[in-house]
Amino acid sequence: MRITVIGTGYLGVTHAACMAELGFEVLGLDIDPVRVASLSEGLLPFHEPGLPELLRKHVKSGRLRFTTSYQEVGAWGDVHFIGVGTPQRAGEGAADMSFVDAATISLARNITKDSLIVGKSTVPVGTTRRLKTLVRDNKRPGVSVNLAWNPEFLREGFAVVDTLTPDRLVVGVESPEDEAILRKVYAKALADGVPLITTDFETAELVKVAANAFLATKISFINAFSEVTEAVGGDIRTLADAIGLDVRIGRRFLNAGIGFGGGCLPKDIRALQARAAELGLDRSMRFLDEMDQINLRRRERAVDLARVMLGSLSQSRIAILGVTFKPNSDDVRDSPALDIANKLFDEGAEVTVYDPAGNVNASRRSPQHHYVTSMGDAVKNADLILLLTEWDEFKTLTPEGLAAQTGTRKIIDGRNILEARVWEDSGWSLGSIGRRYSATQVTEGPHREQLQLSSGPSA
Ligand code: UDX
Numbered sequence: 001m002r003i004t005v006i007g008t009g010y011l012g013v014t015h016a017a018c019m020a021e022l023g024f025e026v027l028g029l030d031i032d033p034v035r036v037a038s039l040s041e042g043l044l045p046f047h048e049p050g051l052p053e054l055l056r057k058h059v060k061s062g063r064l065r066f067t068t069s070y071q072e073v074g075a076w077g078d079v080h081f082i083g084v085g086t087p088q089r090a091g092e093g094a095a096d097m098s099f100v101d102a103a104t105i106s107l108a109r110n111i112t113k114d115s116l117i118v119g120k121s122t123v124p125v126g127t128t129r130r131l132k133t134l135v136r137d138n139k140r141p142g143v144s145v146n147l148a149w150n151p152e153f154l155r156e157g158f159a160v161v162d163t164l165t166p167d168r169l170v171v172g173v174e175s176p177e178d179e180a181i182l183r184k185v186y187a188k189a190l191a192d193g194v195p196l197i198t199t200d201f202e203t204a205e206l207v208k209v210a211a212n213a214f215l216a217t218k219i220s221f222i223n224a225f226s227e228v229t230e231a232v233g234g235d236i237r238t239l240a241d242a243i244g245l246d247v248r249i250g251r252r253f254l255n256a257g258i259g260f261g262g263g264c265l266p267k268d269i270r271a272l273q274a275r276a277a278e279l280g281l282d283r284s285m286r287f288l289d290e291m292d293q294i295n296l297r298r299r300e301r302a303v304d305l306a307r308v309m310l311g312s313l314s315q316s317r318i319a320i321l322g323v324t325f326k327p328n329s330d331d332v333r334d335s336p337a338l339d340i341a342n343k344l345f346d347e348g349a350e351v352t353v354y355d356p357a358g359n360v361n362a363s364r365r366s367p368q369h370h371y372v373t374s375m376g377d378a379v380k381n382a383d384l385i386l387l388l389t390e391w392d393e394f395k396t397l398t399p400e401g402l403a404a405q406t407g408t409r410k411i412i413d414g415r416n417i418l419e420a421r422v423w424e425d426s427g428w429s430l431g432s433i434g435r436r437y438s439a440t441q442v443t444e445g446p447h448r449e450q451l452q453l454s455s456g457p458s459a
Contacts, residue, residue, distance in 0.1 A: 017058060027065050027077060122209065123149075128148075148182060209271070216292075217288070222236065257298065261333070316350070319378040322387060325337070356391050
């Protein structure tokens, strides 16, 4: 069985390399010749732990190749996975389906033998049925081309392990024959006991967006409570630990902080609302708008806190530690950290950024900041430090260690990874998101009634 993968972004390259690792012959396609040239040399154009090694290994073995030619893909492959992007449409919440549609039409026109097209991208419900019509109208006569939907649940930073050993496999199919093909593709995972859920197209599409909506809701839920603990003086981490011990709730994805970002959760909850509205079901998904608002408010909170701790942001020198949307990634798409850096700059701060992997991508989007290659360079002249992405090297920071590199004793912990009491006992002013603080009343900023600043040991 020969496998092709259309689109060589995160999802596509990971899937292609993992399929090669499972022993399949794989051909990846991208319309970008520069990307194809780079991948053909075994060079990964983004940061993903474990993937560069897998890519190099299978490019070298000849089991994994890349092309820009749909003709080649259509004549060669038996199973074609579509992993192109479905970004948010400019100025709207809805997903831009033009890449998925274009890939499907190009495939259908070029497939010369009986094949199965398997969608993996995150799409609005109803897409597979719509694509079926596109395939029927564009395929060559006498060739049978079936469709299936098999959503991908991989997390950045864990893409390889999530692909090779997923929590579950979901396939939306119309025939037992198509299910049998996918069972062959995933034979190793199935033998290892990974559950397979076989269902219709619509359910398969919805499982993916429902999972992401649930995760976003969980994060916004704890962040809504963090607004309350900030106001009344509680500790959001202890609250999350306590409710998380209830196995029905679970502790994961209850980390309060500056909120969720990245290429998936924000766009997926907006696309889901847009699709629900198209279906006349806007009320069903309206709560997601509130989740989005809570999430964005956390970014404002970090800026308000910075303003309060400095008196004024104008002409202040601010060090940002961590600019990616999460650790172990170089991705800054919809990154809360980069958004906060930009807001601080817009209010007159001079911003210096250090991130172990995200500087290059961040500097392309926000060239107005200074980007430095060490934490020491970022903090040395700072008036205030904001820790915004929980990379391992920041988790091990100590008050003494940081104090040796900077003159300031003011820090905001945007991810709740520092022990507030330890830092405060060492003479630091620690502004935290959702944690206990001592009562210094805030005098400015849109959320002043909720904002209080930790200064010195708390009671
Ligand atoms: C997500 C889903 O987890 C994955 O299943 C799906 O396939 C794609 O979208 P990803 O975007 O890689 O994966 O990141 P994830 O680990 O889910 O984190 C998303 C965002 O939520 C990050 O900005 C992270 O910092 C934030 N987050 C996560 C929190 O703020 N608190 C938490 O407790 C967990």
